[in-house]
Amino acid sequence: MSFFSGGVRALRRIRADSARDWQPWSNRFNLAMALAISVVAGLGGTWFVLASSRGIRAIESGPWRAVIEIGSAQANPYARAIIARQGSAPMLAAELISFTAARDSLGGQLRSGCVYQLRGTQIETRLWTLAVLDSKGHILPADGGRHQITSLDVVREPDGSFEIALAERATPGNWLATGRDHKLSLSMRLYDTPLFANGGLASLAMPEIVPVRCS
Amino acid sequence: MKSVLLSVVAGLILGALIHIASILTIPWAAENNAWSRLRGLAEINEVRRIEPDASGKSDLPDLDPAMHYAVCHYDLARGPLQIRAPVPRTYWSLALYDRLGINYYVINDRIVGPGELEVWVANKTQLLEIEPEDSENSGTSGEGESKDRLIVGAPRQQGFAVFRLLVPGASFEQTVEQALSGTSCATIILPGAPGAGNG
Secondary structure, eight states: OOHHHHHHHHHHHHHHHHHHOOTTTSSSHHHHHHHHHHHHHHHHHHHHHHHHSSOOOOEETTEEEEEEESSSTTTTHHHHHHHHTTTTTOOOTEEEEEEEEEBTTSOOBBBBBEEEEEOOOOOOSSSSEEEEEEETSSOOOOOOSEEEEETTOOOOTTTOOOEEESSSSSSSSSEEOOOSSSSSEEEEEESSSSSSHHTGGGGOOOOOOEEEEEE | HHHHHHHHHHHHHHHHHHHHHHHHHHHOOOOSHHHHHHHHHHHHTTOOOOOBBBBBBSSSSOOOEEEEEEEEEEEEGSSEEEEEEEOOSSEEEEEETTTTTEEEEEEEHHHSSSSSEEEEOOOHHHHHHOGGGGHHHHHHHHHEOOOOOOOOOOSEEEEEEEEEEEESGEEEEEEHHHHHHHOOEEEEOOOTSTTTOOO
């Protein structure tokens, strides 16, 4: 503590003396600079980690990203700080792996005015759920359209693959409503999946999000 | 110039320490973590439904709109926690978290099968009191199975339970309703525990 109060005193003195005997390379200046660097770098680094969810193990497949081990006992201090800030309660990866995508497969921001075609193959999981959310991950306001679908009610091809249209208006086949005037994100959750335990995550192919057209 | 370089290096080292200290403090200092939120919503042991809500007003963030949720928070200082839950014939899971939001135990309907489930959550001392004959293995693994109930060792005194339940269609609403309304969290008063037997 004396180190810090010493620093504060040094800063005060610098301010008081600056007009008279400002010495750019004096010890006081160096101390003040060291303290300023430490606070900016230390707290700035903490802010960056919390804001960007960096520093935790994640897997990516196309535009999809999932952080894993975030809520487990193996979670590193970054993961623990991130869930504390979010106030979330993520489940163990053996029970739930939660993917999100904010962009289509070509890199464009997902948004309401566009039509997308989701093309997925069979995923090795007991159950998956897919939801259209806003860009902050909040559910869309009720507008009569359907914003979520699960592996239980999706209509598949004989080979297990499926296509889901994302559009403002209903289309034949699997369809999710994109609402109006939203920046969107997609959340696809794999429940009770063996992928984490059997090492299948590395080769997991999440659905493509193909942009069809924008109005 | 040498002294400037030295102070930059000193600043970066001190910055690294500040960074580490702040990251380690956040889980304990956060007033908005899941446990604190749930504590503000309900009494201890009270089972409460939470639902995903538009525009981020949900009680917990990142809820799956396909799921129905119920939560209860506990404090083992008063005694072990007893959870009773009817397990429905649809995806259902019980996840136990400590107060820092670490998910230390999870079980689902595929593992336990449909029917009535009873789970006891206890700290290390309580584990020994519950099953003296099994003490040699319950103490280390923190998890043992008996005939009627699961016994789970908790890493911290305080925490919460989250029940997740899939609604496969409108016709299942009643099943869901029954399952969630039949779910309870309660404190067990162990014989010999302080305060036991004088009520």
